[in-house]
Amino acid sequence: MTTAEVKAMAALHPQKKKSFGRWFREVGWRHLVAWVVILYAIFPILYILSTSLSNDGSIQNGTLFGAFNLSNYAELFTSKDYPFLTWAWNTVYIASIVAVVSVFMSALAAYAFSRLRFAGRRVGLLSLILIQMFPSILGLVAIFGMLSTLTDFLPAIGLGTHAGLILVYLGGSLGAGTYLMYGFFNTVPIEIDEAARMDGASHAQIFFTIILRLVAPILAVMALLSFIGTTSDFVLASIVLEKQESLTLAVGLGGLIGNPFSKDWAMFSAGAVLAATPIVILFIALQKYIVSGLVGGAVKG
Amino acid sequence: MSKVDEQAVAPVSARKKKNNDAMHYGSKQSLTSIIVKIFLLGIIDSISVFVGMLLIAQGQFWATVVLGAATLIINWIYLRKGGIAAKYLAPGVIFLLVFQVYVVFFSGYISFTNYSDGNNGSMADALDSIQQAAVVPVDGGPTYDLKVVKNEANGDLEFLATDYDTTDVFLGGTDFSKEPFHQITETDGLKIGDDGYAASVDGFKTLTLDEISARGEEITSMRVPISADPAAPFLITTDGMSAEQNAIDAVYDAKTETITRLSDGVKFKANQSTGFFESTTTDEKYETGWRVNVGFQNYTTIFSDETLRGPLLGILLWTLVFAASSVIGTFIIGLALAFLFNSEKLRGKKIYRALIILPYAFPAFLSAYVWKGMFQTENGFINQQLAGLGIDPIAWLQQEGTARWAVLLVNLWLGFPYMFLISTGALQAIPGELTESATIDGASPWQQLRLIKLPLLLISLSPLLISSFAFNFNNFTLIYLITGGGPAGDATLPVDVGGTDLLITFVYKLAFKGGQDYGLASAFSVLIFILIGTISYLGFRRTRSLEEMA
Numbered sequence: 001m002t003t004a005e006v007k008a009m010a011a012l013h014p015q016k017k018k019s020f021g022r023w024f025r026e027v028g029w030r031h032l033v034a035w036v037v038i039l040y041a042i043f044p045i046l047y048i049l050s051t052s053l054s055n056d057g058s059i060q061n062g063t064l065f066g067a068f069n070l071s072n073y074a075e076l077f078t079s080k081d082y083p084f085l086t087w088a089w090n091t092v093y094i095a096s097i098v099a100v101v102s103v104f105m106s107a108l109a110a111y112a113f114s115r116l117r118f119a120g121r122r123v124g125l126l127s128l129i130l131i132q133m134f135p136s137i138l139g140l141v142a143i144f145g146m147l148s149t150l151t152d153f154l155p156a157i158g159l160g161t162h163a164g165l166i167l168v169y170l171g172g173s174l175g176a177g178t179y180l181m182y183g184f185f186n187t188v189p190i191e192i193d194e195a196a197r198m199d200g201a202s203h204a205q206i207f208f209t210i211i212l213r214l215v216a217p218i219l220a221v222m223a224l225l226s227f228i229g230t231t232s233d234f235v236l237a238s239i240v241l242e243k244q245e246s247l248t249l250a251v252g253l254g255g256l257i258g259n260p261f262s263k264d265w266a267m268f269s270a271g272a273v274l275a276a277t278p279i280v281i282l283f284i285a286l287q288k289y290i291v292s293g294l295v296g297g298a299v300k301g
Numbered sequence: 302m303s304k305v306d307e308q309a310v311a312p313v314s315a316r317k318k319k320n321n322d323a324m325h326y327g328s329k330q331s332l333t334s335i336i337v338k339i340f341l342l343g344i345i346d347s348i349s350v351f352v353g354m355l356l357i358a359q360g361q362f363w364a365t366v367v368l369g370a371a372t373l374i375i376n377w378i379y380l381r382k383g384g385i386a387a388k389y390l391a392p393g394v395i396f397l398l399v400f401q402v403y404v405v406f407f408s409g410y411i412s413f414t415n416y417s418d419g420n421n422g423s424m425a426d427a428l429d430s431i432q433q434a435a436v437v438p439v440d441g442g443p444t445y446d447l448k449v450v451k452n453e454a455n456g457d458l459e460f461l462a463t464d465y466d467t468t469d470v471f472l473g474g475t476d477f478s479k480e481p482f483h484q485i486t487e488t489d490g491l492k493i494g495d496d497g498y499a500a501s502v503d504g505f506k507t508l509t510l511d512e513i514s515a516r517g518e519e520i521t522s523m524r525v526p527i528s529a530d531p532a533a534p535f536l537i538t539t540d541g542m543s544a545e546q547n548a549i550d551a552v553y554d555a556k557t558e559t560i561t562r563l564s565d566g567v568k569f570k571a572n573q574s575t576g577f578f579e580s581t582t583t584d585e586k587y588e589t590g591w592r593v594n595v596g597f598q599n600y601t602t603i604f605s606d607e608t609l610r611g612p613l614l615g616i617l618l619w620t621l622v623f624a625a626s627s628v629i630g631t632f633i634i635g636l637a638l639a640f641l642f643n644s645e646k647l648r649g650k651k652i653y654r655a656l657i658i659l660p661y662a663f664p665a666f667l668s669a670y671v672w673k674g675m676f677q678t679e680n681g682f683i684n685q686q687l688a689g690l691g692i693d694p695i696a697w698l699q700q701e702g703t704a705r706w707a708v709l710l711v712n713l714w715l716g717f718p719y720m721f722l723i724s725t726g727a728l729q730a731i732p733g734e735l736t737e738s739a740t741i742d743g744a745s746p747w748q749q750l751r752l753i754k755l756p757l758l759l760i761s762l763s764p765l766l767i768s769s770f771a772f773n774f775n776n777f778t779l780i781y782l783i784t785g786g787g788p789a790g791d792a793t794l795p796v797d798v799g800g801t802d803l804l805i806t807f808v809y810k811l812a813f814k815g816g817q818d819y820g821l822a823s824a825f826s827v828l829i830f831i832l833i834g835t836i837s838y839l840g841f842r843r844t845r846s847l848e849e850m851a
Contacts, residue, residue, distance in 0.1 A: 027646045037638060038656045040714065045659055047682050048671045105393045112389035124390075129841075131401050133834045135775040135805055138826035139404035141411065141812055141819050146403070153359050154352065171400020174393050203385050204334055232664040234778060250666050254782075257670060265674065272667045283662035284655045291726040 052269035072270040084271055086245050087252040091275075094162055094248060095230035098169045099223040105170070106177035107219060111207050113178070114185035115193060125182070132175040137235060143168055144239060160242040168240065169230055177222055184218045185211065221289045228279055249275045342379055346372060371395070405830070412824035413594055418817035420576045420590040427591040428553055428560075431578065434589075435550040437564055439534045442546035445471075446498040447538050449513055449520055450505035452480070458516075459505065460525045460536055462544050463498040470499040473536075477526045482536075513541040551587075560587070599824035612790065612798040619705070620803045624773040627712045628766055634713070635720025636758070639728050640750065661718035669782035672711045673698070676783075699788050701800030708783055708801050712776065716769070727761045728754065760844070767840035771833050775805045786810060804829055 020028075050064040052072055076084045112118070113125055144159075147168070151158025158164055188211060196206050212219070234250045241247050247255070253275065256268040283290065349372040356365040375395075378387045414420075420427075445462035452459055452474070459474040460482075470491055473482030485491050490503025501507045513520060525536040527546070534548040551560045551569075558571035560578050569578035569587060576593035579586040603609065638657065642650055660668065675682040676697040684694040697703045731754060739749045780786060786799035786806040797810050804825065812822035 027644065027648075030641050030644060030647050031649075033641055034638075034653045034657075037634075038653065041657050041660050041718070044668065044671050044675060044714070045663060047675060048667075051674070105396065108389045109393040112386045116386040116389070118386035121386075128397075129837075130834055131397065131405065133771055133837055134401065134405050134408075134830050135777070135826065135833075137775070137777045137805055137809055138408060138812075138822070138829065139401075140809075141823065142404040142407035143400070145407070153355055153361065167396075168400060171396045174397055175401070178393060202331070202334070205331075207389075228664070232666050232778075234666045234782070250664070254666070254670070257674075268670070272664075272671070276663050276667055279664060280659065280662040284658065287654070287658060287722070291722045 048269050048272055051266060052273045054266055054269075056266065072266045073274070076267055076270050076274070079267070081244075082252065082256060082267065082271075083245050084252070084274075087247050087249045088275070090162065090246065091231055091248040091250070094166055094169070095227045097166055098173065098230045099226040102170055102173040102177055102226055103219055103223045106174060106181050106222070107212065107215075108207075109174070109178045110181035110185050111211060113182045115190070115211075116203075125179070128175045128179055132179075136172055140235070140239060143236075147240060159240060160246065162241075162246065165237060165240045168236055169233070172236075173226055173229070177226065181215075181218070181222065184215050188214050217289055218292070221286065221292070224282060224286060225290070228283070231275075231279065338379060342376060345375060408823045408826050411819055412599055412827050413596060414592050414820050415576050415590070415595045415598075416592050416819040416823075417821075419588055420592050421819075422591055424571065424591040427576075427578075427587075427589050430589050431560065431587050432549050432551050432553070435562070436537075436547050437550045439546040439548050442534060443467075444546075445536065445544040446496075447536075447542055447544040448499060448501070449508045449538075449541055450502065451508060453504055453506055458508075458520065458523065460523070460538070460544060461499050461502060461505070461507070462525075462536060468497060472502060472505075473525050473527070475523050475525055477529050481529075482525055482527045508541075510541075517541065595820065599821045600828075602821060603824060603828065608794060609796065612794060612796070616798060616802055616804055616807055619801075620774060620805075623705075623709065623712075623776075623803060624770050626709060627716060627773040627776075628770045630709070630713050631716035631720045631769075632724075632762075632766060634717040635722075636724045638717070638721045639724035642725065643728055657721060658718040660714050661716075661722070665715055666778055666782060668715060669711070669779055672707075672714075673783045676707055698784050701788055701790075704784055704788060704801050708780060711783060712773065712779055715779070716773075719769075723762060723765055724758065727758050730761065731757050763844040764841065767837050767844070770840070771837055774803070774833055774836075775829070776803065777805045777809065780806045781809070 046064055050066075053065065053069055054067050054072075055069050076082065113121060147159045147164050150164065151160075155161070156163060157167060192210060192214070193206050196210055201210075231248075232250060233248075234254060237248045238251045238254070241251060244252075249271070253268055253271045256264045256271065349368060353365055353368055356368065375391060378384065378391050443464050443466060445460075445464055447463075448461040450459050450461045450472075451457070457474050457480065459472060459480055462471045463469070464471070470485055470493075471482055472480075472485050472489075474480030485502065487493075491499055492501045494500030508516075520541050521537070521539055523537065524547075525544075526533050527535060532549065532552055534546040536544040537547050538544040548563070550563050552563060553560050559581075560569040561567075562569065567583070567585070568581045569585075570581050571577075572579045573593055574595070575590070576595075577586045577590040603613070641647075642654065647653075678684060678694050678696045678699065681694075681697070683697065688694065695703060697707050735753055735757075736749055739753055744752070780801055780803050784799070784801045786797075786802035788800045790798040790800060790802075796807075797815060798807065802810075808822050808825040808829070811825065812819050
């Protein structure tokens with residue numbers, strides 16, 4: 001039944017009152033289940049929020065929000081040992097560059113796969129999927145070796161540099177992004193290209209002024225997903241970066257909690273809340289687009 | 302659905318295949334695009350030339366050749382007419398080649414070597430480090446009173462040494478060719494102190510005790526050779542006040558590739574198939590070796606080592622169980638929620654949805670730490686709540702059984718919102734006409750769900766479920782951050798096998814903790830790659846057959 005039909009039926013029987021039993025059978029139980037699930041979903045988050053406001057990093061007597069103490073947050077911004085703001089800035093700018101460049105490169109490749117026919121196209125697409133299956137953690141030996149070789153003659157992009165880390169991220173982000181975007185490009189009718197071509201548009205003009213604009217929302221979602229992915233990376237960043245002031249949030253915050261329930265655990269909680277908040281807000285605000293970004297390639301491709 | 306799109310594209314492919322694509326696109330390039338193109342190529346070329354100069358300056362011949370070839374190819378791709386696909390693919394392919402294809406092949410190569418912490422360089426490197434380490438005092442050699450002096454001409458430190466027995470005085474630095482060790486007398490400006498030993502010499506400043514202790518590390522690492530022969534003994538000091546003659550205990554003969562240990566005369570021959578200097582008489586060997594190809598040895602170890610077999614099968618089984626139950630569990634919850642929320646009458650859906658996707662929106666590595674904190678035995682949130690119910694604290698992460706349930710619970714928490722989101726998306730993509738016509742045909746809601754919606758959902762979501770399986774099979778972050786693979790297993794085994802170790806965390810520990818056996822770890826990597834690739838391939842093929850049935 002569509003919404004319109006439901007409304008029409010409701011209008012036909014305006015005076016019919018539903019009993020509670022019927023309401024519960026139809027809708028009520030859904031609320032109940034939803035709340036049970038929500039409880040499971042949010043209690044760890046309430047816990048970390050509560051810890052970040054605690055006095056010493058532990059929850060007294062298992063009661064959430066027993067204290068309201070903002071000093072952990074204050075300490076994050078003033079601490080000399082833990083340059084939280086520097087970490088945050090490092091994370092934001094590294095993740096932004098990776099998001100923009102990787103989405104652009106994926107879009108280029110996806111355009112070729114979707115719109116052009118060339119030798120090795122099928123094989124190329126399959127290899128893209130296959131190569132993604134290689135667990136990146138296991139490539140660490142090779143990546144570490146490669147970067148330490150680079151350090152010897154091109155220290156600007158070697159170990160310990162943000163440029164080196166960005167390159168590694170870019171290399172790893174390409175396959176999945178291209179494949180998803182390929183699915184979206186396929187949903188743009190080919191007739192649009194053909195019409196433009198008749199009018200004498202070059203392939204570059206079609207790509208930049210037509211296709212990219214049509215899929216702009218998807219590009220934004222992919223960039224956001226890439227941003228979140230980079231922000232959450234712990235392993236690569238911890239292997240490449242060394243100095244305290246060059247760390248990203250993930251590595252920096254991880255280093256805070258060698259010892260749970262120390263003062264640092266409280267600071268970690270505060271840092272975690274601060275780091276997660278913008279991402280969570282973005283995510284929830286854009287959830288509709290993110291869903292299409294996640295399923296689009298599969299459902300429509 | 303996907304077939305329809307395939308068809309929309311397919312006729313074009315048929316038409317275009319034979320034609321040169323330049324004919325289809327406007328062949329005139331605008332002035333702007335030419336300028337942009339030349340500008341970008343110019344930047345790439347100048348960076349390449351700059352890097353090339355650096356490489357040449359450091360004698361990296363092959364790297365320079367590869368760089369030059371790559372630059373030429375890039376210019377060719379963008380300057381020629383036609384070959385449009387290459388123009389779009391080049392940037393991505395370059396990164397893919399360097400950071401993924403190379404990585405895969407490098408791991409493949411390493412899996413056939415004995416690369417490890419002890420065998421990480423060339424034979425020359427190994428020899429060097431053996432000789433650095435094998436230093437013994439020369440038997441019956443002279444001992445000296447020592448003054449550390451600074452050469453006022455160049456600032457180098459040198460030894461001013463007086464032989465205790467003969468009271469001959471010698472002067473020399475660490476580099477024999479520059480500052481040879483030689484005897485000096487009063488005519489050279491030598492001053493003898495009250496104790497009868499050399500005190501100072503002209504042109505040099507004798508270091509005070511304070512200065513010696515300030516530069517202690519530098520001074521104790523000095524080696525002052527007594528002749529130009531590289532095998533000659535050298536003076537070292539441990540306290541900055543006396544010195545003795547030491548010699549390298551390992552003398553290498555390049556012709557026979559043999560090290561002779563002078564102290565006991567044992568010979569160690571280089572074994573090129575194991576990468577070690579091995580004793581010719583006993584089963585002793587030098588711990589530092591070099592990298593050699595070992596063929597399939599790493600693979601044979603994996604498949605035929607009796608002590609490894611049981612634990613390895615255990616890990617593989619747990620990895621499969623973990624990945625499968627994670628996917629199935631999260632999918633069932635996510636799907637159920639999607640159907641639950643797919644009701645027009647339900648109010649507050651937006652708020653519910655926002656709250657439910659919180660675990661997915663929250664950065665996963667942070668969640669892992671948070672859960673780890675909550676599972677702490679002492680003062681952990683979960684045990685605190687249990688205490689409220691009168692239950693004794695449980696050591697969640699310290700026992701294999703509870704630790705496995707714990708990581709599964711966390712992974713369920715992390716993953717179900719994703720499944721909810723994709724199920725909702727797929728559910729909404731099912732055309733309304735299908736359900737409407739089913740309703741008209743008298744199908745009950747349950748029949749509609751079971752016979753129409755579910756099969757359609759499975760078809761469109763299978764690729765994502767397969768990817769999810771592959772992801773969880775290698776879910777390193779979760780396991781590593783929460784349990785580190787622990788609780789620790791059988792300590793008598795040669796490898797570290799923890800109770801919650803997935804293959805990937807096990808391999809990580811193999812490569813980066815303990816023995817750092819990169820060769821064996823890479824062999825595992827290759828096998829995991831093949832395994833997960835095969836599973837995914839079969840999965841995707843099954844999806845296609847499902848699609849054909851629908």
